[in-house]
Amino acid sequence: AQSVTQLGSHVSVSEGALVLLRCNYSSSVPPYLFWYVQYPNQGLQLLLKYTSAATLVKGINGFEAEFKKSETSFHLTKPSAHMSDAAEYFCAVSGWANNLFFGTGTRLTVIP
Amino acid sequence: DTAVSQTPKYLVTQMGNDKSIKCEQNLGHDTMYWYKQDSKKFLKIMFSYNNKELIINETVPNRFSPKSPDKAHLNLHINSLELGDSAVYFCASSQGASGGVDTQYFGPGTRLTVL
Numbered sequence: 766a767q768s769v770t771q772l773g774s775h776v777s778v779s780e781g782a783l784v785l786l787r788c789n790y791s792s793s794v795p796p797y798l799f800w801y802v803q804y805p806n807q808g809l810q811l812l813l814k815y816t817s818a819a820t821l822v823k824g825i826n827g828f829e830a831e832f833k834k835s836e837t838s839f840h841l842t843k844p845s846a847h848m849s850d851a852a853e854y855f856c857a858v859s860g861w862a863n864n865l866f867f868g869t870g871t872r873l874t875v876i877p
Numbered sequence: 878d879t880a881v882s883q884t885p886k887y888l889v890t891q892m893g894n895d896k897s898i899k900c901e902q903n904l905g906h907d908t909m910y911w912y913k914q915d916s917k918k919f920l921k922i923m924f925s926y927n928n929k930e931l932i933i934n935e936t937v938p939n940r941f942s943p944k945s946p947d948k949a950h951l952n953l954h955i956n957s958l959e960l961g962d963s964a965v966y967f968c969a970s971s972q973g974a975s976g977g978v979d980t981q982y983f984g985p986g987t988r989l990t991v992l
Contacts, residue, residue, distance in 0.1 A: 797978050808881070808967060808983035809920075816978045853918060863908060863971060863979055864932075867920040 767792045767860040769839075771868035779876045784828075784843040786871045788856030791837065797859040798839045800830055803870075804852045812854075815839060826850070851875045880904050881984035883968050889990045890958055898953045898987045900968030907973045909951035910981065911943060914965040926951050927973070955989075963991045 772787040790796050797816055801809040813824025820832045830841045839856060853872050857865040881902045890896055902909065908927040914920045924943045925932045931943065940956045955962060965986045971979035 799980075801983075806986075808985045809969075810983070811980050814978070814980065855920065859978070863973075863981075864910065864922040864925050864934075865912075865920075865981060866922070870918045870920075 767794075767796065767858040767866050769798075769856045769858050769866065769868040771854075771856050771871050773871055774869065775872045775874065777874040777876060778846045780848055781845050784841070784846045784850065784873065786841040786854050786856075786873065788830075788839045788841065788868060789837050790839060790856075790858050792858055798830075798832065799857040799859070799865065800824065800828070800839075800841050801855045801857060801867075802852050803855065809855065812841070846873075846875045848875050848877065881968055881970055881982050883966075883984040883987050885987060886985065887988050887990075889992065891992055892958055892960060894958050895954070895956045896958060896989070897955070898966055898968075898989070900951050900953070900984060901949055902968075902970040902982070902984075903949065904970055904972075904982060906970040906982075907948065908971045908979070909945070910969040910971075911951065911953050912967040912969065912983075914967060914986070916964070920967070923953075924951075958991045960991050963989055965989070 769790045799814045800812040813822045815832045823829045828843045856868040884899045910925045911923040923937045942954045944952045967986050968984040969981040971981045
């Protein structure tokens with residue numbers, strides 16, 4: 766069975782500071798991992814995905830994530846936070862029939 | 878043009894009623910999905926539908942039934958609505974179910990409130 770755990774339901778960073786959102790996965794097979802972002806009252810938008818091609822994955826809006834098998838982690842980072850990054854972030858792993866199993870989400874607040 | 882659209886955006890109804898939520902995608906995708914997001918923002922897969930094959934999450938009550946008139950549409954029918962059905966429902970689509978790597982594109986969501 767596949768699952769992900771997101772550590773920290775709320776993360777606050779200052780504008781310009783490093784963003785680090787944590788995700789650990791559990792999978793009985795090599796996982797496909799995703800990060801999605803949800804802005805208030807909107808649907809989910811894909812930030813990036815890991816499909817085993819490269820362990821460091823670059824996504825949109827300056828985000829990137831590194832797949833670490835030894836740590837079963839897929840943490841999301843951005844070197845410098847912008848006010849527009851404030852949103853809910855979801856880590857997900859692909860399971861049966863391409864269905865996504867999501868973590869509980871991390872709300873990112875950016876302080877001016 | 879909106880890739881995945883849902884109607885209505887908001888739906889308020891009484892317990893016991895039957896309601897439907899419509900979803901349409903104009904991406905030419907083969908697979909569509911329904912997810913439920915509860916009040917704590919937790920997202921859970923309900924159904925996936927690919928080439929007339931329906932895969933159901935076994936935890937979904939049989940009051941919920943997806944209907945697909947064609948490849949571009951996957952509607953969600955809910956019978957005998959209960960208070961616990963209040964949530965945001967998201968439709969999504971992907972090119973196929975090719976081993977799990979396909980990006981899913983989400984609709985804007987339908988906020989269902991059951992009174």
